[in-house]
Amino acid sequence: MADCSVETRDLVKRHGSTAAVDHVSLQIKRGEFFSILGPSGAGKTSVLRLLAGFERPDEGEILIEDRPMTGVPPNRRPVNLVFQSYALFPHLTVFQNIAFGLEMRRLPREEIESRVQAALEMVRLGKQRARYPSQLSGGEQQRVALARALVNRPAVVLLDEPLAALDQQLRQEMQVELKAIQEQVGVTMVCVTHHQEEALTMSDRVAVMDRGRVLQVGRPHEIYDAPVSLFVARFIGLSNELTGSVVTLENGMCGVDPSGLHPSRPIRVRCLYNVALGDRVTVVLRPERVRLSTETRPSGDENVLEARVEKAIYSGHELHYLLRLSDHVLWKARVANGAGDRKRFAAGERVFIRWSADEGVVLRA
Amino acid sequence: MNAPVPSDPITTSVEPGEGVARYPGWLLAPGLCWAVLFFFVPLLIVFAVSFAARGTYGGVVWTFRLANYADLLHPLYFRIFAQSILFAAVTTALCLLLGFPLAYYIARLPRRRQGIWLMLVMIPFWTNFLVRTYAWMFILRTEGVMNRLLIGAGLIDAPIELLYSDGAVVLGLVYGYLPFMVLPLYAAVERLDPALVEAAWDLYASRWSVFRRVVLPLTKPGVIAGCLLVFIPSLGAFITPDLLGGARSMMVGNLIQHEYLVVRDWPLGSALSFVLMGFLIVAMAVYYRVDAGMDRQGSQP
Numbered sequence: 168m169a170d171c172s173v174e175t176r177d178l179v180k181r182h183g184s185t186a187a188v189d190h191v192s193l194q195i196k197r198g199e200f201f202s203i204l205g206p207s208g209a210g211k212t213s214v215l216r217l218l219a220g221f222e223r224p225d226e227g228e229i230l231i232e233d234r235p236m237t238g239v240p241p242n243r244r245p246v247n248l249v250f251q252s253y254a255l256f257p258h259l260t261v262f263q264n265i266a267f268g269l270e271m272r273r274l275p276r277e278e279i280e281s282r283v284q285a286a287l288e289m290v291r292l293g294k295q296r297a298r299y300p301s302q303l304s305g306g307e308q309q310r311v312a313l314a315r316a317l318v319n320r321p322a323v324v325l326l327d328e329p330l331a332a333l334d335q336q337l338r339q340e341m342q343v344e345l346k347a348i349q350e351q352v353g354v355t356m357v358c359v360t361h362h363q364e365e366a367l368t369m370s371d372r373v374a375v376m377d378r379g380r381v382l383q384v385g386r387p388h389e390i391y392d393a394p395v396s397l398f399v400a401r402f403i404g405l406s407n408e409l410t411g412s413v414v415t416l417e418n419g420m421c422g423v424d425p426s427g428l429h430p431s432r433p434i435r436v437r438c439l440y441n442v443a444l445g446d447r448v449t450v451v452l453r454p455e456r457v458r459l460s461t462e463t464r465p466s467g468d469e470n471v472l473e474a475r476v477e478k479a480i481y482s483g484h485e486l487h488y489l490l491r492l493s494d495h496v497l498w499k500a501r502v503a504n505g506a507g508d509r510k511r512f513a514a515g516e517r518v519f520i521r522w523s524a525d526e527g528v529v530l531r532a
Numbered sequence: 533m534n535a536p537v538p539s540d541p542i543t544t545s546v547e548p549g550e551g552v553a554r555y556p557g558w559l560l561a562p563g564l565c566w567a568v569l570f571f572f573v574p575l576l577i578v579f580a581v582s583f584a585a586r587g588t589y590g591g592v593v594w595t596f597r598l599a600n601y602a603d604l605l606h607p608l609y610f611r612i613f614a615q616s617i618l619f620a621a622v623t624t625a626l627c628l629l630l631g632f633p634l635a636y637y638i639a640r641l642p643r644r645r646q647g648i649w650l651m652l653v654m655i656p657f658w659t660n661f662l663v664r665t666y667a668w669m670f671i672l673r674t675e676g677v678m679n680r681l682l683i684g685a686g687l688i689d690a691p692i693e694l695l696y697s698d699g700a701v702v703l704g705l706v707y708g709y710l711p712f713m714v715l716p717l718y719a720a721v722e723r724l725d726p727a728l729v730e731a732a733w734d735l736y737a738s739r740w741s742v743f744r745r746v747v748l749p750l751t752k753p754g755v756i757a758g759c760l761l762v763f764i765p766s767l768g769a770f771i772t773p774d775l776l777g778g779a780r781s782m783m784v785g786n787l788i789q790h791e792y793l794v795v796r797d798w799p800l801g802s803a804l805s806f807v808l809m810g811f812l813i814v815a816m817a818v819y820y821r822v823d824a825g826m827d828r829q830g831s832q833p
Binding site for chain 2: 219220221240241242243246247248250252254255256257258267268271272315319
């Protein structure tokens with residue numbers, strides 16, 4: 168592929184009898200921020216270590232900038248890894264840490280000096296150049312690790328859980344900063360994370376992995392709004408679910424009769440994937456798409472389900488509701504705490520859940 | 533990832549810094565009394581003797597003179613000192629060369645298997661040192677195992693003189709003190725974060741550069757500790773050169789033993805002991821200065 172920075176073809180890595188990486192084929196475009204998202208043990212770090220060259224694939228092939236990487240050791244690959252623990256050299260200063268790669272490539276002194284200085288300024292650490300890593304805060308260490316990779320101008324920067332060691336607020340700041348730096352430099356970044364919000368915020372595209380397999384690759388909104396499986400739906404954010412069977416099917420919409428509930432008409436949902444009449448399916452709806460009202464009758468394409476408020480939680484910017492639809496079905500709703508005219512519901516109240524047909528998605532159960 | 537560690541009152545109370553204030557000073561007393569009575573006082577006696585004169589039939593005549601130290605300037609003593617330092621230095625270098633790969637290998641094994649390997653390193657300690665040195669005599673002598681193996685392999689035609697040589701002494705010393713090198717090196721490598729090695733490798737460093745620029749600087753305290761632990765006893769060794777060495781392979785340890793037990797010149801033996809100690813104190817001082825320098829750089833976690 169012409170504009171491909173990283174390509175993996177049927178990559179397999181086995182640890183004993185289990186496949187940590189199971190036939191992974193990815194095509195990562197030049198200049199793209201690509202995240203590999205999955206729970207721990209999904210094999211995402213193994214993919215990263217294969218790309219870096221620390222491990223050899225049992226099957227398949229890796230191409231970086233169209234060059235096959237088979238047999239190429241890490242020190243000869245045009246990639247640099249930002250380690251989860253940062254792995255800064257404790258005996259070297261910030262400057263020496265960042266200069267390490269350039270020195271290993273025997274660049275002239277003056278060029279090293281100017282490139283390291285530029286990298287330091289890019290990550291706003293110009294004043295800390297003579298410090299040792301132990302004298303820096305977590306966020307500063309993170310930026311040194313990033314600068315140490317970027318200064319080499321690699322084809323690809325690999326990031327292993329880059330923000331996992333930072334606290335919540337710093338993590339959100341760094342998400343924005345990391346993305347800004349990536350866009351400014353234009354480098355391809357491959358980021359491994361188990362944090363779905365992080366992946367959605369920073370990435371151009373996301374690959375969701377589980378048990379060594381890639382389940383879905385897509386833009387953040389595709390992954391979030393159109394998950395291909397229940398696993399993806401559940402892993403990327405909260406989801407409300409209803410199981411039932413397909414009773415109607417017409418131009419991309421299907422009607423689902425939910426088991427255990429008795430709505431006045433079948434629930435209408437977008438049909439993204441092939442389903443047939445009579446199939447057992449699960450309707451998935453994100454909690455923030457749930458609207459609550461006292462109005463019973465549906466208008467237009469809307470679905471309406473009756474529920475009882477089990478719990479109402481005030482969390483500042485949002486109101487969280489736990490809604491009991493039936494003995495077995497409990498839904499969550501998140502309503503922005505904005506307009507003053509919106510009614511707030513209390514526990515025990517009867518409400519009607521409303522959402523329009525194109526907001527939910529139907530998946531095979 | 534900083535997972536919150538549940539604070540355990542028992543483990544927290546013995547953390548360094550807090551423990552110092554908690555434990556009363558009298559706990560030191562037994563050890564301190566022992567050290568003063570059986571180490572420091574005898575040392576003072578030896579120090580006093582080193583300035584005394586030798587009695588006609590051995591023993592000590594209490595005077596104060598520097599002649600014992602002046603006698604040590606004799607070229608013969610100088611040669612023995614120089615030879616001892618050379619033997620000890622070569623032994624230390626060989627132990628480092630052999631010990632580093634071994635320590636690195638053990639420290640990178642799965643934790644379960646590290647214990648077995650460390651035990652294998654230490655098993656020789658369970659046998660008397662003298663017995664083990666005799667075993668080396670058995671291996672090295674003209675009709676010994678080594679000569680038979682070499683002849684069997686067709687490398688030599690007739691037995692060669694392996695025993696009673698400088699090489700045999702160094703071999704014996706390396707054999708005897710290798711564990712002292714491996715253990716501190718193992719501890720140092722074990723503390724080295726494997727990610728640092730990978731980071732250097734990822735940053736275009738060759739295997740050799742990884743070792744020279746990252747592994748070696750970060751395990752330096754272990755290297756220095758190991759070198760001292762090998763160098764010091766090697767310098768004062770006397771069993772090994774006595775049994776494995778030739779007529780000219782005498783070391784300071786043999787000389788001191790000779791002065792005390794054969795010549796019965798205790799004052800000269802004492803002076804020799806103190807000069808030897810002087811060398812070791814200098815070696816220690818060098819170690820602590822380097823070590824303190826490393827601390828300032830923040831290399832120790």
